[in-house]
Amino acid sequence: MDPSEVPDIPEVASGIKGKEAHKLIRATKKIGQVLFNSDGSAIGEVVDIVVRWDGQDPHPLVTGLVADVADLGKVFVSSARLTTFTKNNNVVQQREDGFQPWERRRGELLLNEDFIGRQVVDTDDVRVLRARDLFLARLAGQYRLVAVTGKKKFRLPEAGEEQENEGDLVDWADIHPFGDPGSELRLKFPHEGLKRLRPGDLADILEHLDKEARDELTSTMDPEFVADAIEEMEPEEVEELLIDTDPSKAASLISKMEPDEAVDALRDLGRAEADEIIAKLPLAVARQIKALLDYPEAMAGGFMTTTLVVAQLAETVEEVIEKLKGFREHSVDIDGVVVVDEDGVFIDDLGLFDILVASQEDLVFDLVHEVEPVMVGADYMVKEVVDKLKASRRSSVIVVDEGLHPIGRVLADDVIDALGVGSGFRFRMPWNR
Template sequence: MTDSFPPKRHSPAVDALRRRSAARAGRLTTNRAVRQAIVSVAGLVGAPVLNQAEQQVGKVIDVVARIHGDDRYPPVTGILVRVGRRSSFLDADKIGHVDHRLVHLKTAQMDLRDFTRRPGEVLLAKDVLDHQLVDVDGRQVIRAADLYLAPADGRIRLVGLDVSMASLVRRLGPRALRGRPTPERVIDWDAVAPFGEELITGPATVQLRAGHEDLQRLRPGELADLLEDLGRPARQELLATLDPATVADALEEMDPDELEALLREADPARAAVLVAAMEPDEAVDALRDLSEAERADILSRIPPEQAQALARLLTYRENTAGGFMTTVLVTASLTHTVGEVERIVAGFREHRDEVDAVLILDEGRLLADLPLFDLVAHPDDQLIGDVLIEEGHPEPLTVAPDASVADVAERLVENRRSSLLVVDETGAPLGRILADDVVDALLPERGRLHFPRLLQ
């Protein structure tokens, strides 16, 4: 008799990771036959077009592909050919074979038409070469030094792009060298998301490729790097594909000058949505860099209660405790149980980076600042008042709104605390300052480490 075990069940997250891993393994540029068959788009421009009788009928001007569609690898839909003084479109079903320096047609007869861009189509040489794209695996903004075509699934497809300096140099060299690909650094097209109206000179129906799950998974700092590296049109289009909460987290990581430029170039309504999604202290920092008129315009588009809170924070000087505190405060009373307070804290999950303790109030009076660790260290049915007696909590660590950054830092270090409270003259809590807020205030121009910016 053998033991039988039920099949293992995996979470959706595990299944998603496996699908992404399988997708990477199945990418065309990992196939040796595909890599050996690749053709350089840069090398094709100017190449002769031969009919079935091996007679030259024209020269390649550009290659047309349907990038903005559902295909992982965009199909080539035709080529632009110069015949005499005329520029004409030749459909892909007329093309027999493409090699490094020639395009061979299936027929001796040519049905040349004027080119009209259809939805989803781009001119690879004109619209994509040397323009900005996002490598979602490498988490970087790149520029295409060359694009590579290869036969796959019965069609000629765009399978990758080259970001190497060698390919850029090759394109600048003699004509005889341009046609031979030098795939030193090839990124599979399946890992690329094209961005920006600056790439597309066609009709408004041309849109971004659907699906940006990979971009949603980037860490805030990585997404901030991409936003800083992209040009204005591409940056705004990237923002439009992401939810406000994801964007807000990234904006909080951006260089102040870059963030100021982004908010100024954005539509005011969109800028208001982004500012409203940011943490209060980060939102105030962003608003301070704008003109008074710009601030007023954005605040007028934010829900009134939130706008009033931000306006109050703006009345404090930037280099004081009130100027860089967060107003996200979790409060509870002595009669709450530990379990009840844990549920209150759970409601602040969107502000998890701003909450490390719970304010305990008695009839509006601040009694204690209870660390989150003390909640999980006690049973759910224990009263908060009993927890305070058992733990012997000292007086809350507080500063006034006009305390300097140096004063705040000194108090945190002396008391070995991760945060402190900002209170008014009556002792009522106004906000909280965490240790990382102090670092931000002390080193406002610290910047961040960036991913390599290739070919920019």
């Protein structure tokens, strides 16, 4: 829908369609319009439109206007006193008690001052817009904010530069706005539509938000969900996000990421920025992160995941399945169950299918393969890891230390990441610690 063609009925969403024909009113077009008294005399001009919003109402109620009236300055004109409020006309019923000076009350927002030019998220189409205009419609006898139109940011693959294009009308019920600290626009809870997004979708949104809006959004959403989204972001975007984020908050997000993803994110930062974040991590997490950072990125220890499900020979399949249930949030990194002996030495890597088809009463001992398991050392280079993966015909390989104790797993996608895209692999030595 072209915003320049104002429709008779707000064809924005079923929730704002009326049985009667209504004209959408552009909020920006009202600014500067003359305010008339009921006798036809001009008494001032419209400065802004006031709505009341608690963050829950899908279409905020218009409570009145802010008008600049001669000899009075800025006053509040209640909707109840507006006898005419159309696209081009504003008539107020004058009373003996006059007008009250304009003073913002709790829950009140000014459409043009507070909204126009700010970023918003369209949770239905999963995109970031910059509000260019707002639209009002009369619903059930009252005017309400029903839609927004704005400019959408996108990237030109060739130039790598952000451009903008005009957007269509978007139902306000699908909008998550952003505001200054203390503003009614700054929601305490994220829009329900944001909670239904996949991590990749949230990553796209975070990549297009300004620093202030991004900080606000990440503060209201579940930290683990945000961490999952960060893992989906491009490296340069992750670097920018972490640099712009308070170190304590950045550490909170890093601690909820998969260890290998957290290490990748920290590698792209400068030494000082990374150390500041690591210093605020929980001690156990910091120790793990530092150990991985000590490996060059092109060695197995530098791109392995340390999330392992470990089982002893005497355990039953039922017990192993219960262990697996505790790793639901790490399912993408769980490619099998690592079997160790009493000394913790690596014996075998059981595929999940082996576990699935076995009887729950079976012992892990009975499932161990007779062939020698494939493994790599933490100092194996990428090509050596690739060769081992090809030889094993598996989608992952276990990484062991000098004592043959399992310390991590390299997944096929980790190898792809280590190789880089289209230009061989990137080789970054560890920091001198």
